[in-house]
Amino acid sequence: MPRQLVPIIFITDTMSCIVEKFSHFIALTPEEVDTLKHLEKEECAYKKREVIFSQDRQVENLYVIKEGLAISYCEHSDGGRIVLNFHFPGDLVNAMTLGLGESPYSLMAVTDSVLCPFPKAGFSELFSQSARLTSLIYAFGMLDNTVLIDRLRAIGRMSAENRLALLILQIHARLNLFSDHETLEFDAPISQEIMADAVGLTPVYVNRILSNFREQGLLSFRSRRVVIHDKAALLAMSEFKDRYYNLDISWLPREGVAAEDNIDRKQSH
Numbered sequence: 001m002p003r004q005l006v007p008i009i010f011i012t013d014t015m016s017c018i019v020e021k022f023s024h025f026i027a028l029t030p031e032e033v034d035t036l037k038h039l040e041k042e043e044c045a046y047k048k049r050e051v052i053f054s055q056d057r058q059v060e061n062l063y064v065i066k067e068g069l070a071i072s073y074c075e076h077s078d079g080g081r082i083v084l085n086f087h088f089p090g091d092l093v094n095a096m097t098l099g100l101g102e103s104p105y106s107l108m109a110v111t112d113s114v115l116c117p118f119p120k121a122g123f124s125e126l127f128s129q130s131a132r133l134t135s136l137i138y139a140f141g142m143l144d145n146t147v148l149i150d151r152l153r154a155i156g157r158m159s160a161e162n163r164l165a166l167l168i169l170q171i172h173a174r175l176n177l178f179s180d181h182e183t184l185e186f187d188a189p190i191s192q193e194i195m196a197d198a199v200g201l202t203p204v205y206v207n208r209i210l211s212n213f214r215e216q217g218l219l220s221f222r223s224r225r226v227v228i229h230d231k232a233a234l235l236a237m238s239e240f241k242d243r244y245y246n247l248d249i250s251w252l253p254r255e256g257v258a259a260e261d262n263i264d265r266k267q268s269h
Contacts, residue, residue: 016040018064020178021090029255032133035126039064040116046109059103061117063093068113072105083198085144088174096141111189131253146243155200163199164209166238173242184228
């Protein structure tokens, strides 16, 4: 039986986005819920296309995406840009650059967005309080890197059509993360310019490919809304792997263990 089509939106209700994301993978304790909600204590609103921080600059904060959509990207000296990752509600941005003095990328709001900044010292407190949450944050960071590696492999080895098919399926998989039912119809307020910068093409070429996809009955893209008509064909084209579905959390520490306790226990053996 085909799964029910359930529309997905970017802006959630009053529930904590980061709690919703984490609880999809583990059963959170009340203490863990409070710890995560503390990361969303402060809020900052950003307009569409507003740059939140720039590459090669010192960044003191980490950010939780609460509403909207953001991208991390690198700019070249010739004005070109490569989009690295798409950041959705519940995502924690900048955790993987804690050891760097300067950010290797910029962060920009793609839509009107709300982000929750918190200082790096706040992450240190989280690390000392919960080994399980810290480990899951690390797993999410590695997951984002793996999704990027899949796309870089496609850019280097695949045709333009296959690259774009992969990107659409990656976005589709991420948006289905919080859904009880897979949906083949979803909002994607992502311009063709951004899509082009994510797969190493020009906006004109992306427009042409999307038109071809529509004529071939693969998908339709109108008013920033995507409807996938033939997912099997897109899968065959792109060699897509759903990294979100296959995230391995079997190694996470047990609940209620502080990271410092976990380290001390290992050193005593």
